[in-house]
Amino acid sequence: MTDHSEIISRMTGLLYPFILLFGFYIILNGHASPGGGFQGGAVLASVFITRYLVEPDRCIRLKTLKTAEKTLFVCIILYPALFLFASTTNHTELMNLIYLVAMNFLIGLKVCSGFTIIFFRFAFYEGGI
Structure with a gap:
């Protein structure tokens, strides 16, 4: 018996574009x-997190x-100054x-990358994977 579920992987594959x-x-x-940026970035990060979990x-x-992310x-620092x-x-x-x-777009992408890095940091280093 394997831990890989074909149904879950196909359903999450179908849901990725909608997420x-x-x-x-x-x-x-x-x-x-x-x-806005923070909430949307958290939703976008869920795509990377579920991809890893599946x-x-x-x-x-x-x-x-x-x-x-850097x-x-x-860009988040320079764009308001430029504006x-x-x-x-x-x-x-x-x-x-x-x-x-x-600004919402830049913040959303920054939050997405930050949450994804935090998740993988916990998964790889704290989880012992």
Whole structure:
């Protein structure tokens, strides 16, 4: 008897696109409805976590994920400064909307990569896998 369930792996494979779509929906509509970067990033991280739980043999490149997280952090710091200093005139509604959506998107991807790194840190180092 194996621990691998074909039904669970196929069902999670079918649900991945919907989870990704829902996570990006939460991120992109965070400026107008409850939700935003943090909540959407947590939903996106659940895709990576369930992928590991269903198929633990498939590896994930943590070094690449850590590099992406650091790059996203720098972008989160630089984008508001660029937005603040680049426009000396008054901000229009469209500029504010673009700023909010872009910040939600950056924060969502940062939270997704951070939660995924934390999970794999616990799984590999604390769990003894």
